[in-house]
Amino acid sequence: MTDYASPTVVQTSIPKADMTPLERYLLARIFDEDDEGETVFLSSCGSPNDTLEMPLGELRAAFSASQGIGSLALDLVAVKLDEWQGLADGDEVQLDLSMKSYEFVLQDIVKRSPVLNRIEVVTSYTCTKMRRDGFGGAAMAITAGEVRFKSTDDILNDFRTEDDAQPGEVFATFAVHSLLRLSEDAVRCQLPGIIETDPELGVAVDEVTAADIRAACTQVAEVSDLADERGFAEYKAAVLAIRLAKERQALA
Structure with missing residues (x-):
């Protein structure tokens, strides 16, 4: 049996001041969180969690502390809390994010941040037995206006398209190579x-x-x-x- 994993690093440190209590609560369960002082570093050595288990009381507290700041996370959790009205604070609940990935949380943070204009995420696809369908990677650039995604398969397809467009003349045009990016x-x-x-x-x-x-x-x-x-x-x-x-x- 082959096991698949997608270790992920959010390359951009996230200012604590730009997150609502609910967003930070959720992100700290989707990823592993390292406290950097004014910012947090998010990563996952296995795969980001898309099914979150938590005490209902903690989720309710984070939700209440985030009122007044609009976010998709707030809207999503509001629906679930309405369904769980009959449960006690000590009950464990499960929040399914498999149909609504973490990008929407990160994009809301970019939209309201006075210092972030983008959040960059890099993912590696790997498996316990080397297979073509389980190895590679992807990069994501999240801005206020869009989420851009490109996998290694996309890059290879781009190469094929370029080669097909100019058969026998792969180097017919000159490329531009980036030398410096001030990070x-x-x-x-x-x-x-x-x-x-x-x-x-x-x-x-x-x-x-x-x-x-x-x-x-x-x-x-x-x-x-x-x-x-x-x-x-x-x-x-x-x-x-x-x-x-x-x-x-x-x-x-």
Whole structure:
């Protein structure tokens, strides 16, 4: 028997202030939650849970604490609480999210967040016995307006479409290769080392907020000129291409 799993990482740290108590309560049961101070990191080493078991009293409390902030999670749980009116707070209930995945919770968070413009999620598909239908991965980009998804199968299909469109001329057009992406998560990872080497800064890591990082990245992007870096990379790529061509000719 082959067992399938889909380990998942929500690449974007989620500010606690942007979540309702109900959303955080649900997400902490869909994923494993690591507290990062002002944010939480969500991941699942097996697969995200789509059937949540919990004491009804806890769910009712999270629901009540989230009133006044509209969300799809609130609407979904309201329907279930109406069905469970006759149950006591100590009763265990099961919330089925198999038909309504966690993306809708994350999208509501992006919609109201003053610092997030997207949440990125990466999933790996694996299995205990290697099979074509159980191995691969997917990436998801969640914005206020849409949820974009692409699997490794989609990528391979894109390659096939490109090859079919230009038979025998796979390299008829030049591609553009991304060299730099200023990641706010990567910037946060730099903080401990910088602060440790310069204690006179007088700022602790947890005092640097997500808004501080967002503003800093925006300012750096505005004043940075990557022309020199790009030109140097283009030069190195050209030199390497010449060397590869020479090696290929030598083997001919």
